[in-house]
Amino acid sequence: MEIQQKDKYTLVRIDASTQDQFEQKWEGLKTNHLVVEVSENLNIDNSKISLFLNIASDLKVNGMSFVVIKSGIDIDDFPENLNIVPTLQEAEDVLEMEAIERDLGF
Structure with a gap:
């Protein structure tokens, strides 16, 4: 698992060998917007999706955003309140859009 602190968010890269580490350590990452890049x-x-949904809900309550980066999947197979995008640039765009929504009171 690789964790990088960016200016406006925390980027976490996970793969098959580090997914358990993420599940154990994500609580300590709740102080900033969180972008998780999932390895190919x-x-x-479904069990991983429920974890991601819980994280997204927890962060949203605290005024934070959560985005998953994973290419090659059909986002229609996942709940609407889970942000899944194929690239880091799109993840950053989602963070910016959600910041605007929060500023506008949505």
Whole structure:
């Protein structure tokens, strides 16, 4: 697992060998907007999605954003309140859009 502090968010890169570390340590990452880049070798199943949904809900309550970066998946298969995008640039765009929504009171 690789963790990078960016100016406006924390970027976490996980793969099959580090997914358990993320599940154990994400509580300590709740102080900033969180972007999780999921490796191509890691399949997202329903148990992982429920973890991501819980994280997204917890962060949203605290005025933070959560975005998953994973290419090659059909986002229609996942709940609407989970932001899944294929690139880091799109993740940054989602963070900016959500910041604007918060500023406008949505």
